[in-house]
Amino acid sequence: xxxxxxxxxxxxxxxxxxxxxxxxxxxxxxxxxxxxxxxxxxxxxxxxxxxxxxxxxxxxxxxxxxxxxxxxxxxxxxxxxxxxxxxxxxxxxxxxxxxxxxxxxxxxxxxxxxxxxxxxxxxxxxxxxxxxxxxxxxxxxxxxxxxxxxxxxxxxxxxxxxxxxxxxxxxxxxxxxxxxxxxxxxxxxxxxxxxxxxxxxxxxxxxxxxxxxxxxxxxxxxxxxxxxxxxxxxxxxxxxxxxxxxxxxxxxxxxxxxxxxxxxxxxxx
Numbered sequence: 001x002x003x004x005x006x007x008x009x010x011x012x013x014x015x016x017x018x019x020x021x022x023x024x025x026x027x028x029x030x031x032x033x034x035x036x037x038x039x040x041x042x043x044x045x046x047x048x049x050x051x052x053x054x055x056x057x058x059x060x061x062x063x064x065x066x067x068x069x070x071x072x073x074x075x076x077x078x079x080x081x082x083x084x085x086x087x088x089x090x091x092x093x094x095x096x097x098x099x100x101x102x103x104x105x106x107x108x109x110x111x112x113x114x115x116x117x118x119x120x121x122x123x124x125x126x127x128x129x130x131x132x133x134x135x136x137x138x139x140x141x142x143x144x145x146x147x148x149x150x151x152x153x154x155x156x157x158x159x160x161x162x163x164x165x166x167x168x169x170x171x172x173x174x175x176x177x178x179x180x181x182x183x184x185x186x187x188x189x190x191x192x193x194x195x196x197x198x199x200x201x202x203x204x205x206x207x208x209x210x211x212x213x214x215x216x217x218x219x220x221x222x223x224x225x226x227x228x229x230x231x232x233x234x235x236x237x238x239x240x241x242x243x244x245x246x247x248x249x250x251x252x253x254x255x256x257x258x259x260x261x262x263x264x265x266x267x268x269x
Contacts, residue, residue: 004139006094008069008101018102020069022094025140028068030102035074041232042168042208043071045195046133048226049166049212050076052219053131059083063129063158065117065146066136067091069098070110077108087112088120090138118145124158132159134167137260142169144257147181151254152188152213165189165213170260172206177260179249181211182242187251189213193220193238194245195227201235201245206263 004022011017016032029039038044050072054060059082064073067089076083085108089095092114104110113120117136132155136146145151155165165185171178185192194201196209212218220238227234237245252258 004091006091006097008097018069020098022137023139027137028071030069030071030074032102035078035105038071038075040071041197041230041234042210043075044230045210045227045234046072046135046166046168047075048195048223049133049164049210050131051079051226052222053164054080057081060130061128061160062086062131062133063121063124064088065121065132065134067095067098067112068135069102070104070112072133072135073110074104074108077105077110082109084109085111086120086124088115088117090114090116117143118151118154121154121158126157127160129158130160130163132163132165134165137170140170140263142260144259145254147177147184147260148252148254148257149184149187152185156188156215162216163214164218167211169209169211170207170263171209172200172261172264173203175203176249178209179246180252183246183249184251185211185213186243186246190215191218192242193218193223193236194242195223195234195236197232198235201237 007021009019014031019029020027031037038047059080062076062085064087067087073085073087095112095114169178169181191214193212194209197207199205200207224236227236
């Protein structure tokens, strides 16, 4: 997040549940009594990626580009104790708000750094991370410099061999941004999968899609099963179907990068 008005709204049904709003738009949800609870659709899909990034319960090293309410870092700490995590969040006011109102477990190995996502990534050593999650929005748009081959090359540098990259992408018809992001990731990661709502994939509405990349064979069958069994059932594409979906889109470079599209107002109603 970058510079928007951040508010924390208490949950009516959960005594220690909170929803983070940025400029009035719901961004994430946290239940301090149940950090393994993921209520937002896209965060559940990212949670599945976390679950499948390594054998169940095994501690990992993880990087979160974009902090929000630290929802996914809390989830990972609850499901993979003794993991070491780095959160990179550019909005210092948001970091202070979340730290003050929704404090992290002091026993969790989570470091929060206020920095631009790409600059923060550049400070990490080669092969440090088992998992890198990108969930970065500024004014509801992914900044241009986080959509490129050069950015993903930096992600690949930080990942261990066999590590996993996951990105929360947002797009709507005609899905030019999503197609371009898949084509871009394909230049860096030999294995890709995309999890989203079928109506988003068919270009019928604006929504989120989780793109997963690795240099190892992805656990697509299990990811598909989990995504299909979510309260809002989704779909996973990979291989030829995913390549065909790009429709000849070209990879994005720093020289030609643009932010992701502005969501229509109805998305947040």
